Amino acid sequence: MKFIKATENDIPLIQDLAKRSWENAYADILSAGQMEYMLRAMYSHDEIAGQLRHPNYHYYLIQDDMNDAFEGFIGYENHYEDTTTKLHRIYLVPGSKGKGLGKKALQFLTQKVSENQDTRIILNVNKYNPARKFYESQGYTIYDEGVFDIGNNYVMDDYLMEFIIHME
Numbered sequence: 001m002k003f004i005k006a007t008e009n010d011i012p013l014i015q016d017l018a019k020r021s022w023e024n025a026y027a028d029i030l031s032a033g034q035m036e037y038m039l040r041a042m043y044s045h046d047e048i049a050g051q052l053r054h055p056n057y058h059y060y061l062i063q064d065d066m067n068d069a070f071e072g073f074i075g076y077e078n079h080y081e082d083t084t085t086k087l088h089r090i091y092l093v094p095g096s097k098g099k100g101l102g103k104k105a106l107q108f109l110t111q112k113v114s115e116n117q118d119t120r121i122i123l124n125v126n127k128y129n130p131a132r133k134f135y136e137s138q139g140y141t142i143y144d145e146g147v148f149d150i151g152n153n154y155v156m157d158d159y160l161m162e163f164i165i166h167m168e
Helices: 008-025 032-042 045-053 101-115 131-137
Strands: 002-005 057-063 070-081 084-092 120-126 141-151 154-164
Touching (some): 008 045, 008 070, 008 084, 032 141, 032 154, 057 084, 057 101, 070 101, 070 120, 084 101, 120 131
Antiparallel strands (some): 002 057, 057 070, 070 084
């Protein structure tokens, strides 16, 4: 598996991977209307392009070595708070789960975060998303929860999770 640093040329691919993964991950959690609203807001060309221009925000495409197919992506922001990196996005398309890609993506993230001298990774996960158990299996713990108004009468009802990197 390879991690390829994304550029503005990759925005259509990121949008496609997001749509495909969201349709699977959130089908039983979010309404079709909320999913469409969030995808349109969070994955617009302008939104992603702005993030890619930010020096601390990084997108990496996840590519399978075996067939060169793009299986997902990861988006994170170093120094989100002091020595904390925020994992904003990690998504895998249906059919790629269970291959160890998520685990390898989190290991890759931990390595990148360490290189940037951050010691903590935080993320939000929907309270009804089974991915929470995956994060817990990788050493992430819940430190809080929150309900966030995202506009259009929609909210995100999330657990806030963290992973502490122990520097050697």
